[in-house]
Amino acid sequence: MSDKRWVSWSMVASAFAMVTVFHCGPVSTGGARTSIQASLRGATPTGPTSAGWSVTYEQALLSVDSLRWNVGEPVFEARLRQRLFRAISIGTAFAHPGHYSPGDALADTSVLRVLDLMGPTVQLTSITAVTGTSNSATLTLRPADAARAAGTTLSAGNTVRVQGTAAKAGATVRFRMELADAFDIAGTPAHGEIRADGTTSFAIAVDLGLWLDRADFSTLAMVAPAMDGVVDVPADGQVRNALFRGVSNGSAYRVTLLPASGQ
């Protein structure tokens, strides 16, 4: 074959090779940026507390800084899986027991609002997210400044305000109290696949029954009510401590993936 023909062949081969490879369909790294929606509401108690008190809320206000969805598994589930894994395998390094490891963040939003848990469901839309499997959530609760607290009954500098009536065996106590503490509710179960189509939606319910589940309102019997007949819970009392533990309790926050519309 002559040189000229080889040159022609090389031209064709070169062009073919280049164009073929250049035309191959693109592959991506997978995943996508997207957004999710979330709704947040208070779930009022459906029965008496573990201390036997029936609590009826009149006000439940919560100052929320941010919400975040993470890849990391909730503490309890991670522990259980570790035990199962260790039972059937050799000792491989795993997450240190007892510590929640949030892992990568898949979605988060700055709420920066005082939410009325006795009011209508609060809708949070267009929360920045990336696709992936969410396993846990973190709620950051911070004291409201004056601007955030304006227009609500929550006093500036406080995070939580509750007011209601507790009744047990004929005894009735009207109470109210506020907490000025900061809370990081980390590792709450929040399982669900965040899809790329932007329709993923979670419902967050704050179980107000658990907030005061350990409160013994009988300890308020000796406290004189205010002019309006409501007892202002003492700062060092058992009821306030119970509320602190209740608000800190990750089980009081249930994050549920809502079914995709049309399914």
Add this chain to the structure above:
Amino acid sequence: MTRGSLTRTKYALCAAYTLLAPAAGAQARAGREASESQGATVRGRATSGSPTEQTIAPQELRAVPRGGAPDLLALAPGFFLSSHAGEGKAHQFFLRGFDAQHGQDVEFSVGGAPVNDVSNAHGQGYADLNYVIPEVVDRLTVIEGPYDPHQGDFAVAASARMDLAVRDRGVLVRGQYGTYDAMRAVAVWAPRGASNETFVAGELGRSNGWGPSRASQRAAAMAQYQRELGAFTVRALLQSYAGSWQSAGVVREPDFLQGIQGFFEARDPQQGGFSARHGAVIEARFRHGSTTGSIRAWLTRREFRARENYTGFALDPRGDRYEQTYSATSFGLDAEARQPLLSWLNLRGGAFARHDVTTQSMQRERFVDAVAYQRMIDADVNATDIALWAELEARPLSWLELRAGLRGDGLAFQIDDRIARSGGAMEPRGRRDAQGIHLGPKASARLRFARDWTLDLAYGKGFRSPQATTLGQGENAPFATVHSGEAALRFNGARGSASVSGYLTHVDRDLVFDPVLGQNLTIAGAEATTRVGASANARLAPVRGLVLLASATYARASFDATGRAVPYVPSLVARLDAAFDREIGRVRGVPVALSAGVGASLIGYRELPFSERSEPVLLVDAGASVRVSVVEVGVKLRNVFDARWRDGQFNYSSDWDAAPGGSRVPVRHFTAGRPFTADFTVGVQL
């Protein structure tokens, strides 16, 4: 540049190559014969004859501005270098669909000494080439793929070797001053009458950097002596280098878009590093009858320290900046020989041994006062690599060359791990040792047809050693194994050469950079990756004094398990270098020479996590100088069009506000690319 314009550029490159190849062919034979008649001699180690070996003479393209010796690698097809963490830190290398990080997938050697650091805490195979003085790099040899049995650890994507020599004998003194108060002084003494491989060179440099927290300094010296001693040619090389740099780190894209952070601004001004390298090489090349060979011994001392912060305060409210240190004393032997067995059959073989005594650490430090609060790595690693290899070279027919070889590497590690990562916590793990053996067969065939054309087919199995601190007691050292195959059509003439090739590469245990941990990690469940690519390159010397070098490499890299793209790897890397260097006349009997060069790099989009892509980048450098008698004055312009380009690009979570409430959803981060710079040079060649 828009995606549409990139597509047009791709087709323009296709068309250009299609036109270039035959044009080069038309001028082939006569020039090659002319070249051979000039008696060009092979310096340094003999060529391997590997089908993918390419030899480049950087000095013939010295008119094209470059930052330093590492930038010479861009002359090899498909190489793209990123300098994302300051001038002084090792470059990040991209090649043939690999994000080779700081050298994990490219085996480097300079003057006969290996460059890659074994088990460097900052990255396996970290290769700092900044110690090389570019004026003494005579030849750059790149073997793409793992097809030659001499290639050892880290030769996953390629091997690159720099041979040192000075052809312009005499004394060269050159000064350089430019934008951002950048200064450089270099002196080279190449005694006349001595061989080209004999020289002494020194370099001093400093710069304020092109933005806050980018200052750098460097000092380097290299001295090499070579002479004939009977049947032996003996060469000795000494080198010493120290460099330090500041790094501006990453820019959070949303912060940049909102005006919170400037394009060149640093959020953590305490980033930077230090690197030192001191080494010696002694080599004897011999010819005994028809047997040729060489034996070489080398000794290297390394010091390295880097402080970087990719995530701000996302991991700890005290700050996420980490400090990594690495020091090593390395020494080794490398011997090889080639002996004819029959008129058509040669045996080539060799032995290699290397031992590294290293200490490394990694710790997080507080943002404000740099006090360490968490130690993540504190380990001594002693590593040994012993290899034997052999290859048969057969030419049974005038148009057919066959090669078949085998390399066996035995690697042993002794680790004193004072702190080791265990899930989310740190637990002491104590001393461990591990060992492993890797066998790598290689084979290739070259079919010659027509007069200047060859068709090459090659297969090779290579490896990368594991990061030693990840090994368990008694573990069979899990090498990253690479299988690669290639087919190439080549034209090699006198005034030009060209080739087009396609390749397929599979890595069973790949590493991907994790900005959060500042280390390269395997991705659980998706360790294996495959790359498919094509490369075309051409070299033309159409008229005396003018050299054109063009290349384009396209690659797709994907995870086997998911089919998803490997992040951070550029799809297309194209490069054009054009240099003119010639005497243009005489003024009153004094010769006047003009030198001018242009270099253009096109870096295609890079796949990023979350199905995103970076923007393609086109960078153009230009330079010119006039030489009158012994004096030369010139100017070097980098990034001529002052493109605002993003060098490193990442997608991950960070928090730079040190306050609760900030978003932790992964966002785009980038490191600012080099802006327009101008440097003026004055040199005297006596």
